[in-house]
Amino acid sequence: MNDVLPEQAPLWEFFEDTVRGWLVQYGYRNIRMPILERTELFVRSIGEVTDIVEKEMYTFVDELNGESLTLRPEGTASCVRAAIEHNLLYNGPQRVFYAGPMFRHERPQKGRHRQFHQVGVEALGFPGPDVDAEHMVMAASLWKRLGLDGLQLEINTLGNAASRSRYRTRLIGYLEKHSTVLDADARRRLHSNPLRVLDSKNPAMREVIAAAPRLTEDLDDESRRHFEALQRLLKNAGIEFLINDSVVRGLDYYNDAVYEWTTTRLGAQGTVCAGGRYDGLIEQIGGKPAPACGFAMGVERLIALLGDGGVAVPIRAVDAYLVHSGESASRFAWNVAESLRSRGVSVVLHCGGGSFKSQMKRADASGARFAVIIGDDEAGRRVVSLKPMREAGEQVQVDPEQAAAMIFNSNTP
Numbered sequence: 001m002n003d004v005l006p007e008q009a010p011l012w013e014f015f016e017d018t019v020r021g022w023l024v025q026y027g028y029r030n031i032r033m034p035i036l037e038r039t040e041l042f043v044r045s046i047g048e049v050t051d052i053v054e055k056e057m058y059t060f061v062d063e064l065n066g067e068s069l070t071l072r073p074e075g076t077a078s079c080v081r082a083a084i085e086h087n088l089l090y091n092g093p094q095r096v097f098y099a100g101p102m103f104r105h106e107r108p109q110k111g112r113h114r115q116f117h118q119v120g121v122e123a124l125g126f127p128g129p130d131v132d133a134e135h136m137v138m139a140a141s142l143w144k145r146l147g148l149d150g151l152q153l154e155i156n157t158l159g160n161a162a163s164r165s166r167y168r169t170r171l172i173g174y175l176e177k178h179s180t181v182l183d184a185d186a187r188r189r190l191h192s193n194p195l196r197v198l199d200s201k202n203p204a205m206r207e208v209i210a211a212a213p214r215l216t217e218d219l220d221d222e223s224r225r226h227f228e229a230l231q232r233l234l235k236n237a238g239i240e241f242l243i244n245d246s247v248v249r250g251l252d253y254y255n256d257a258v259y260e261w262t263t264t265r266l267g268a269q270g271t272v273c274a275g276g277r278y279d280g281l282i283e284q285i286g287g288k289p290a291p292a293c294g295f296a297m298g299v300e301r302l303i304a305l306l307g308d309g310g311v312a313v314p315i316r317a318v319d320a321y322l323v324h325s326g327e328s329a330s331r332f333a334w335n336v337a338e339s340l341r342s343r344g345v346s347v348v349l350h351c352g353g354g355s356f357k358s359q360m361k362r363a364d365a366s367g368a369r370f371a372v373i374i375g376d377d378e379a380g381r382r383v384v385s386l387k388p389m390r391e392a393g394e395q396v397q398v399d400p401e402q403a404a405a406m407i408f409n410s411n412t413p
Contacts, residue, residue, distance in 0.1 A: 001115040011306055014313045015146070015299065016099070019119055022142050023097050026134075028121060031096040033078040035103075039068040045077035045281055047193070047252025056104040071103035075120040076253070076278065076294055077285070083124055084287035093125030099299075113300060121275075122294035124282070129226050132257045132277060133233035135295050139261055139273055140239050146302070147311045151272065153239060155259040156247040157227040158195075159219045161280070164255075167218040168194055178208045195248045214245050226256050249274065253281040257293070265308060266301055273297035317367030318346040319407050321389075323359040326376035333374045336384060336400045340372070343404035347372070364389060370407050 004012055023030075039059050046052050058071040072078050075098050088094050099119045106112055121138070123131045136153060143151050158164060171194045179187065186197045186205065198209055219227070234241055241259075249258045258276030266272070275295025283289040306313075320340060324333035337349040348366055350359050356373070363371040373385040378397070386403050387395040398406065 002113055010313050010315060011303055011311075012299075013316070014311075015303060015306065018145050019099070019142065022138070022145060023121070026095070026138055028095045028097045031079060031082060031098050032100070033072070033075070033082050033098060035072055035101065036069050037072055037078055037081065039070040041077050041081055041285070042070055042073060045080070045253050045285060046074070052104065056106055058103050058105055073102055073104045075100075075102065075118060075296060076122060076281070079120065079122050079294075080124070080281055080285055080287070080292070084282065084285060089125050089282075089287075089290055093123070095121075095123050097121045117299035118296045119299060120294060120296040122292065124292045125290050126293065127279075127291040128277060128293060129230040129233060129257065132230050132293050133237065133239075135275060135293065136234060136239055136241075136259060137237050139295065139297070140237075143261075146306060148302070148305055150265065151261050151263055153234075153241040153259060153261055154244040154247050155230070155234075155241050155257065156244055157216065157219065157223060157257055158248065158255055158276075159215060159223040160255055163215065163218050163220055163223055164195070167213070167215045170213050170218070171195070171197075174213055175208075181205060181208050193252070198246050199248050209246065216245070223256055230257050249276060253278040253284065255279050259295075261297075263305060265305060271298075272301045272305065315367065317369065318348050319368065320345055320347045320370045320372045321363035321366045321368040322347055322349045322372045322374070323356060323363055324350060324374040325354075325356055325359070326379065328379040329374045329376050332379035332382070336372065336374065336403075339400045340404050340407070343401070343408065345404050345407050372403060 039057070042057060043053055052073050057073050060069060061067070062069050079096065079098060083089060083094065083096075097120060100117065101115050102118050103115055105114055121135060123135070136155075140153070143149070159167070172191060175182065175186070175190055175194060175197060179190070181204065182190065182197070183200070183202050183205065186200055186202075189196050197205075198212060200209065231241075244260075247258055247260050254276045256277040256279070259274065260271045261273040262270045263272055264270060273295060275293065277291070277293040279291040280289075282292060322333055322337050322340075324330050333349060337347045340347045348368065350362060354362075356375075360371060369388070369390050371387040371389055373387060373395075378384055383397050383399050384403050385395055385397050386406060
């Protein structure tokens with residue numbers, strides 16, 4: 001787990017502000033779920049034999065009532081639980097988004113933390129494939145807004161439950177014939193979750209995985225039409241994509257279209273955004289059957305790309321730094337600071353005393369555009385001295401209301 005320090009925060013704030021405006025433009029509304037959920041929610045939705053449930057969840061027993069609770073490892077299950085609990089689909093399909101920390105007990109490495117942050121987007125009640133395509137178009141739009149390039153969209157289809165059942169039987173048979181090549185993790189998953197073997201990054205298994213049977217050969221007509229329609233929509237929107245049979249996602253609730261946005265700039269952790277369709281999850285958790293799809297993006301990984309790419313982030317310096325010395329000046333300074341703020345000016349009021357010279361050094365270091373200077377003389381006449389700090393200009397004496405107008409409307413008096 002890590003801290004985001006004040007020097008790093010502007011990049012996060014730029015990302016968060018950009019994302020918030022982007023989501024509003026696509027008609028998505030904010031939903032906020034608790035960080036803690038009952039453990040059974042994630043076991044039922046994500047799957048008992050997934051890495052997340054088996055090895056990565058932070059789970060404990062609540063001593064007050066004996067319940068097993070888990071820090072949320074992902075947001076979709078919590079979002080669907082909230083939608084069911086509050087009957088959000090009663091008035092029709094919903095477009096929602098959430099943002100916040102998730103928790104997984106993973107091996108620390110670049111771009112991966114045990115507390116990490118995600119922005120999740122969910123479309124509940126939409127059968128697609130138009131909403132599936134909308135999500136991928138949305139992501140492509142965000143990359144442009146953020147100034148990110150080089151991201152590759154990789155798509156695949158997992159078909160419906162019947163398709164996967166047929167494919168699962170063929171895949172297990174194939175993998176059993178090559179069991180001597182499989183690593184311990186693949187052998188453990190062979191009969192419980194064989195599709196996850198295809199997602200292995202073990203180079204020793206690369207040839208076996210490449211020659212494995214493909215799920216597309218077992219698709220029924222409906223799933224095939226869904227995937228073909230999705231491809232047409234993406235092409236019409238000008239979104240480049242690659243069909244990758246190895247994109248299977250690590251959660252059991254997915255069906256039909258799945259996808260990942262990847263980069264080569266983050267080493268092994270190349271996926272920065274991923275999602276897909278999960279038509280059975282709402283019913284699985286206890287709601288009425290309804291289609292749904294969504295995606296989540298890893299904030300830390302995207303922040304790393306922004307930082308590595310040298311994206312210019314505007315520095316949010318305050319408008320004014322208020323320097324004051326003398327008893328009556330200090331009393332007046334508090335009133336002036338609040339007066340300026342009430343007129344839309346951001347102000348740092350100097351605290352801790354010190355000479356005018358030392359305070360002016362602080363004012364310069366703050367990055368403020370102006371220094372507002374108050375001594376006992378200014379306080380006695382109820383005026384301030386206004387000094388430009390970043391551009392040429394004369395220091396002038398004006399009343400606080402005039403100072404606010406000059407600061408707010410121009411870079412120099």
